[in-house]
Amino acid sequence: MRTFTTLARERGVTTIPVDLRQTADVQPEAELTWVEISPCFWLVGPARCHPEEVAPLVAGALLSGRSAFPKLMSRLLSGEVPQRVGRGHKRQRRLPPQASPMTEEQMVTLGATSPSVRHRRGRE
Amino acid sequence: MGVLDDPALYYAPPQDDWAQGDIVVVPTVVLRARGERTAAVYPQPAPPPDGSSSVVYDLWAGDGPLPASAAECWLGPAVVVSDDCAIDKEFNARVDELLAAGCAEAEAIEVARQDESLDRTLLVAPVLPYGQLRFTREDAVRTAQAVGYFPVVDGPEMDEGYVDLGRIVPVSRHLLFGPVACLSEGARSILRWKVAQYCAARNLSVDAQIAAAVGRTITRMQAVEDSKRRLVVDLELDGGAARLRLRQEPRKEEAPPARGRGR
Numbered sequence: 001m002r003t004f005t006t007l008a009r010e011r012g013v014t015t016i017p018v019d020l021r022q023t024a025d026v027q028p029e030a031e032l033t034w035v036e037i038s039p040c041f042w043l044v045g046p047a048r049c050h051p052e053e054v055a056p057l058v059a060g061a062l063l064s065g066r067s068a069f070p071k072l073m074s075r076l077l078s079g080e081v082p083q084r085v086g087r088g089h090k091r092q093r094r095l096p097p098q099a100s101p102m103t104e105e106q107m108v109t110l111g112a113t114s115p116s117v118r119h120r121r122g123r124e
Numbered sequence: 125m126g127v128l129d130d131p132a133l134y135y136a137p138p139q140d141d142w143a144q145g146d147i148v149v150v151p152t153v154v155l156r157a158r159g160e161r162t163a164a165v166y167p168q169p170a171p172p173p174d175g176s177s178s179v180v181y182d183l184w185a186g187d188g189p190l191p192a193s194a195a196e197c198w199l200g201p202a203v204v205v206s207d208d209c210a211i212d213k214e215f216n217a218r219v220d221e222l223l224a225a226g227c228a229e230a231e232a233i234e235v236a237r238q239d240e241s242l243d244r245t246l247l248v249a250p251v252l253p254y255g256q257l258r259f260t261r262e263d264a265v266r267t268a269q270a271v272g273y274f275p276v277v278d279g280p281e282m283d284e285g286y287v288d289l290g291r292i293v294p295v296s297r298h299l300l301f302g303p304v305a306c307l308s309e310g311a312r313s314i315l316r317w318k319v320a321q322y323c324a325a326r327n328l329s330v331d332a333q334i335a336a337a338v339g340r341t342i343t344r345m346q347a348v349e350d351s352k353r354r355l356v357v358d359l360e361l362d363g364g365a366a367r368l369r370l371r372q373e374p375r376k377e378e379a380p381p382a383r384g385r386g387r
Binding site: 068071073075081084091 | 179229236
């Protein structure tokens with residue numbers, strides 16, 4: 001793939017590389033559409049070519065291809081992850097066994113620690 | 125093959141409602157001091173839902189005596205770590221309240237289900253890729269031996285990774301997306317133990333060592349007194365297959381009784 005580099009000048013003004021401009025027939029005053037794929041990655045092209053329509057595909061391919069969790073990303077992008085309603089519509093009453101109250105001595109014994117910390121970092 | 129080696133034993137079909145061990149996609153956060161990370165201009169697009177990058181915002185202006193703060197947020201896989209009873213604690217209390225007021229049980233449950241103010245949040249901990257593990261051996265995490273971590277097994281619906289219990293955060297139920305996958309009862313039991321061990325009871329690992337010695341045969345024993353006058357007993361188990369060291373603190377002399385306040 002051809003790759004070009006241009007400079008961003010004051011207020012973000014930049015130029016379209018001449019080769020790309022000619023190939024895509026971008027004339028003066030032509031509208032360009034910029035799609036934000038991620039904070040530092042944009043898809044740009046002439047507005048008549050609607051880059052925004054293919055942006056989700058590009059974003060999906062980028063995300064699943066680079067992810068440390070490719071199965072998860074693939075399922076998310078293809079809509080395979082089921083969504084449970086998060087408002088408790090299926091809540092059922094739970095009746096946990098009632099534990100008898102513990103004595104203070106029992107709790108002190110269970111929570112006792114051994115003085116095994118070797119170094120403390122301190123506050124500064 | 126055990127629970128932590130076999131996806132068929134590690135994962136289970138989802139329960140009817142949110143439960144401990146559900147793997148979801150959800151935002152998580154770490155509160156930082158301002159300047160620890162470069163803050164972004166608000167708003168930013170959502171970060172990718174695999175937790176691979178974050179968004180940082182300064183939280184408020186001001187230069188008072190308290191440290192200025194910032195929030196670093198991720199969107200990614202996380203495990204519900206709240207106990208099932210804690211997830212529905214207020215719901216069940218409300219049902220009991222309605223029953224005491226004379227409602228029939230079915231009606232009480234239905235009324236409580238409609239009340240969205242009950243149990244608004246639950247605790248989650250993010251699932252991270254092994255590449256982010258620091259100062260801990262990967263095999264110790266995979267076998268659930270490392271304190272502060274819980275392994276996520278590679279399965280048909282979820283990639284492998286580890287749960288960082290040091291990043292447990294409360295999140296709204298409304299933010300939970302999924303479940304992507306759900307843990308079996310065996311895996312949930314191990315998760316419960318790892319949460320208890322990390323949050324409150326690291327020294328119970330001593331009990332765990334003793335528990336692991338049950339059923340083995342003591343083949344050699346040596347008792348000495350160390351430099352702090354503690355009695356140390358070294359036990360060799362099963363001909364050297366394992367060892368157990370027990371220490372007894374020296375007996376303290378009784379202090380003279382202080383004045384008691386009385387009851």
